[in-house]
Amino acid sequence: xxxxxxxxxxxxxxxxxxxxxxxxxxxxxxxxxxxxxxxxxxxxxxxxxxxxxxxxxxxxxxxxxxxxxxxxxxxxxxxxxxxxxxxxxxxxxxxxxxxxxxxxxxxxxxxxxxxxxxxxxxxxxxxxxxxxxxxxxxxxxxxxxxxxxx
Amino acid sequence: xxxxxxxxxxxxxxxxxxxxxxxxxxxxxxxxxxxxxxxxxxxxxxxxxxxxxxxxxxxxxxxxxxxxxxxxxxxxxxxxxxxxxxxxxxxxxxxxxxxxxxxxxxxxxxxxxxxxxxxxxxxxxxxxxxxxxxxxxxxxxxxxxxxxxxxxxxxxxxxxxxxxxxxxxxxxxxxxxxxxxxxxxxxxxxxxxxxxxxxxxxxxxxxxxxxxxxxxxxxxxxxxxxxxxxxxxxxxxxxxxxxxxxxxxxxxxxxxxxxxxxxxxxxxxxxxxxxxxxxxxxxxxxxxxxxxxxxxxxxxxxxxxxxxxxxxxxxxx
Numbered sequence: 001x002x003x004x005x006x007x008x009x010x011x012x013x014x015x016x017x018x019x020x021x022x023x024x025x026x027x028x029x030x031x032x033x034x035x036x037x038x039x040x041x042x043x044x045x046x047x048x049x050x051x052x053x054x055x056x057x058x059x060x061x062x063x064x065x066x067x068x069x070x071x072x073x074x075x076x077x078x079x080x081x082x083x084x085x086x087x088x089x090x091x092x093x094x095x096x097x098x099x100x101x102x103x104x105x106x107x108x109x110x111x112x113x114x115x116x117x118x119x120x121x122x123x124x125x126x127x128x129x130x131x132x133x134x135x136x137x138x139x140x141x142x143x144x145x146x147x148x149x150x
Numbered sequence: 151x152x153x154x155x156x157x158x159x160x161x162x163x164x165x166x167x168x169x170x171x172x173x174x175x176x177x178x179x180x181x182x183x184x185x186x187x188x189x190x191x192x193x194x195x196x197x198x199x200x201x202x203x204x205x206x207x208x209x210x211x212x213x214x215x216x217x218x219x220x221x222x223x224x225x226x227x228x229x230x231x232x233x234x235x236x237x238x239x240x241x242x243x244x245x246x247x248x249x250x251x252x253x254x255x256x257x258x259x260x261x262x263x264x265x266x267x268x269x270x271x272x273x274x275x276x277x278x279x280x281x282x283x284x285x286x287x288x289x290x291x292x293x294x295x296x297x298x299x300x301x302x303x304x305x306x307x308x309x310x311x312x313x314x315x316x317x318x319x320x321x322x323x324x325x326x327x328x329x330x331x332x333x334x335x336x337x338x339x340x341x342x343x344x345x346x347x348x349x350x351x352x353x354x355x356x357x358x359x360x361x362x363x364x365x366x367x368x369x370x371x372x373x374x375x376x377x378x379x380x381x382x383x384x385x386x387x388x389x390x391x392x393x394x395x396x397x398x399x400x401x402x403x404x405x406x407x408x409x410x411x412x413x414x415x416x417x418x419x420x421x422x423x424x425x426x427x428x429x430x431x432x433x434x435x436x437x438x439x440x441x442x443x444x445x446x447x448x449x450x451x452x453x454x455x456x457x458x459x460x461x462x463x464x465x466x467x
Contacts, residue, residue: 099343
């Protein structure tokens with residue numbers, strides 16, 4: 001199901017292996033309907049997400065980036081998401097400075113049992129990205145072949 | 151800036167260290183260069199004036215034995231930051247602080263004299279007198295100061311073993327220092343995007359900003375150049391240029407001491423220090439942290455609090 005029949009956009013999701021990836025799995029097993037714009041990359045922990053992963057995704061033409069980890073205090077490695085929270089907050093405040101809309105980047109916490117919450121997050125975030133439309137392309141991305149862009 | 155006092159200090163310090171890092175005359179009077187003193191005879195070659203722009207603390211991580219270094223207010227923050235991160239040993243460094251009223255931007259001076267070759271230059275209180283073949287030009291020092299100096303909050307070194315001169319009171323308080331960033335933030339998203347695309351487009355990826363940066367310490371494993379992991383290619387496209395500047399800015403999050411070396415070193419005049427200043431402003435707001443002020447602090451990205459006072463969970467909107 002692409003979002004309300006429109007053109008599919010590209011959203012990159014960095015999900016921690018222990019909570020959010022499990023949460024997405026729960027949502028799938030429970031057969032919750034979700035938009036399909038999100039491409040998931042599984043990472044060991046949200047603390048593994050270098051803010052530059054997000055920047056790289058945007059520069060390469062992603063329309064939105066979602067990072068999701070375990071709830072604070074629930075990290076499998078005890079403190080990975082605490083570090084992630086600081087870094088991602090820094091990034092969220094920095095992105096608009098170089099002209100990337102902060103609404104295109106979201107970080108949140110979803111546990112493995114929260115299938116419903118995951119579905120809600122994906123649906124809401126995809127909706128926001130569709131309202132914003134495709135990311136304004138960097139001049140070089142415009143010259144990429146169509147298949148590489150769409 | 152008191153040269154005689156500095157020479158006196160260097161004379162007493164020199165026997166106890168391997169090398170003293172200071173400034174000497176360069177190819178013209180506007181361009182002093184860093185010098186490494188090892189014997190007392192060389193002391194008279196020392197120079198100290200507002201054209202001494204370099205951040206000499208940048209040499210410290212590569213000096214193995216005990217060294218003394220001449221630092222201005224901003225440079226002293228670099229020493230603190232390097233020591234805090236364990237990149238230098240505090241006991242291996244003798245810090246000779248010089249209170250500083252601001253350094254000149256050579257770029258501003260040259261454009262004021264139409265890029266004529268400089269024969270001589272002298273500093274008289276608040277005036278810079280530049281001699282060229284076409285005659286003398288008198289410039290008010292304030293008009294040719296580097297941008298970073300106009301909002302300087304630490305004219306007196308925050309850390310020094312010897313101080314060459316009297317303490318100077320800062321002209322700007324904390325809030326005004328980030329006014330330029332707030333003004334830029336007030337522009338529309340599209341304007342900001344266009345601004346940076348235009349600026350980054352000039353980048354020739356010479357990496358001078360990175361090489362000049364005293365806190366860029368990855369050396370040969372800098373991810374802008376490694377091919378494993380392959381973060382960036384050698385293509386000279388706008389994507390890669392932007393990516394490079396993002397790497398530099400984000401790797402300095404909560405570490406940049408705003409010495410402005412990146413911007414000064416840039417041959418294309420790209421305002422790269424602005425990116426770091428923005429992050430520093432956010433660090434101040436989020437964690438009340440300023441890099442390079444106290445030796446006992448921990449950079450905010452290297453630590454965390456279980457309950458963050460200033461970070462709230464974001465709603466999707």
